[in-house]
Amino acid sequence: MTSGIESAFEDAYAIGRANVWTIELARRHCLNMTFTKWEGGGQGMAEQLSGLPIDTRRVSCPIARGNSAAMNLDWVASDFYDEHCVGCQHRRPTGELPNLASVMEERKAAAAPRQSAWLQNGDTATGSCALNAAVRLPPARTRPCRAFCTISGC
16 A cells, blocks of 8 residues: 555656656657746656656747646647647657647547537537547546536546
């Protein structure tokens, strides 16, 4: 049986491992994308001990700066991609696949039929939230995106 502290560290390490993959997908997508620690987020012991990117970060590039910061970089990268990357003329791709763009577009395509069904049923609030959950990179830990959201993994 693990203690609460060990469990918290394992959760943090899982987030860090997922963040490593998100950062790699972003690098493959565009060499301009950077993930910098957010000053308001502090520095945690889990990142100091593991060397994994666990502390709160923000994504930016020379053209745009993301409006959000989080420990789960999949959320931050997904939002940044939707807000700033689609159609960007300054993108510097590596040509490596998969990358952030290919993963995001695959997830949007997979979520489209569900979004359509939710909209036909008049469930726009939950449908929009669930679509956002479906196109984000897989979270390392399941928790609602907002207090009012009941979609698991959103």
